[in-house]
Amino acid sequence: MSEEKSLNFLEEIIEEHLKEGRYTSIVTRFPPEPNGYLHIGHASSICLNFGLTKKYPGYTNLRFDDTNPDTEDTEYVDSIKADVRWLGFEWKHERYASDYFDQLFEFALKLIDKGLAYVDESSSEEIASMKGSPTEPGRNSPFRDRTIDENRDLFLRMKNGEFPDGSRTLRAKIDMAHINMLMRDPILYRIKRAHHHRTGDKWCIYPMYDFAHGQSDSIEEITHSICTMEFVPHRELYDWLIEKLGIYPSHQYEFARRNINYTVTSKRKLLQLVNEGHVTGWDDPRMPTVSGLRRRGYTPESIREFCERIGIAKRDNLVDVGLLEFCVREHLNRIALRRMVVLNPLKLVITNYEQGEEMLTMDNNPEDVSAGNREIPFSAELYIEQEDFMEEPPKKYFRLAPGQMVRLKSAYIIRCEEVVKNPDGSIRELRCVYIPESRSGHDTSGINVKGTLHWVSARHAIKAEVRLYDRLFRVEDPTDEEGDFKEYLNPASLVTVEGAFAEPSLASAGHHDRFQFIRNGYFVLDSSATPETLIFNKTVSLKDGWTRPKTDK
């Protein structure tokens, strides 16, 4: 395989820059605002930014864009750092836009001195009404032509807390008729008396995104500042400010954010789901957050692989969540320990098994012999899955039915002899006979069966709660539907099975273990589980290749 993997458009740009000597190494940054938890879309950006400096010489900073103290909090800072590390990346410098507040203030003064910024006393509504529209030019503020001295004095007094919140702003003096709305004298600073998670009450004025992000990039000498497409119009202002300030020329490049079907990736919407109790928290296993995926049992490897496969481009997209599921199955298939767990038990009695019990050997992972074997107890009273038995089976039903034979995984072949019912007609238990010569690994019976079932020994089984998850929304793109997106939540996104029976070895399951419950799916111990109460989360189902007959849904 000497075939070079094709480059995405950013790698092409960087290789060109490196080749022509514009840079000898690159610096990128991942710039979250600490006002929410990271989600799968951020994971894509993290893999991109950190991946680029893994592939090319250079490094990546983690920089918190903390210029709006109203919504930001250290809780988010901590979760973001944990998530980036869990994904497998380490930043060079941990920085905060708030580290630069003094310098940003000086930058603002510099702009004022150059006659490129002014203090405006218009109200928020007045500024909006003077802004014009995409098709109509705006109007100049009556405060636009103050002298430099006046602006300097006023801005200092803004900083010193002499004016009430919202009463004044510092604006760049560009062009109120500019075709780009962002160039119509954008607000640079606002007055806001809010406690900042890092600078406390030192400041009562805070810079806006446009006056913090690019300047922070410049201070850190970021070479390639990568963001999403909605910032394309900001680039003109980004470049204007850097040029007028005469500071290090970072450059902004944009890519299309990744969207995934059957979920939402908007911090605002995710926050709503949390606050309104539609999920149990940011780390609810149904959430597309990094912490949710982690609790659900996803591995960092599988998430990185997913990000690699979906790639980077500039067009709108809606990625099939099936690809994410494929990636996690692919990884878990290699590493997960196979275990037997019966979710909906049906009692099965082997009438001709007279030796009480015995231990049978079973592979821990057929994909990995080094995972070894274990012993599992077998006895005359077992549980199998309710859905593995049908009294009147359709054609091609390989499971148990009256008179039909199946193999019990790693044990014996059995034949169903009798169905014992309760007074209400429901099935109480199955009575079967086993074929003694068919023991797994020592089968001399010569019998071939199509189906193999998982099972647990009734006497030895341990109880477990199993949480089954399905997609959070019923529709591919909840944001695109009529009305509130929450109307499209999937009511069956969580199904809790309380009375599952697990094989005894699961009593010692650890939080880092990954399991495949045979014939069912991949599972992980929930973070809330204790040695006394086993709780498992379903990460993802096994692929189901069985095309059921039409009568059966």
Added chain:
RNA sequence: UGACCCAUGGUGUAAUGGUAGCACAACAGAUUUUGGUUCUGUUUGUUAAGGUUCGAAUCCUUAUGGGUCAACCA
């Protein structure tokens, strides 16, 4: 009725003027003590119309479709 960004199978992404490829999904078959895994094969695509060229997914024009922009959010 403005500006900007984007347009390749069902989905995501390659092809950088010269054979439209890869992955997922779907379907069919083989193997299988997990209806899993693995293996083999099949179906499906350049938004449209003009132009440039020996040759266009690629360059040009127009149209169409989608997205973004009028927060003291980022």
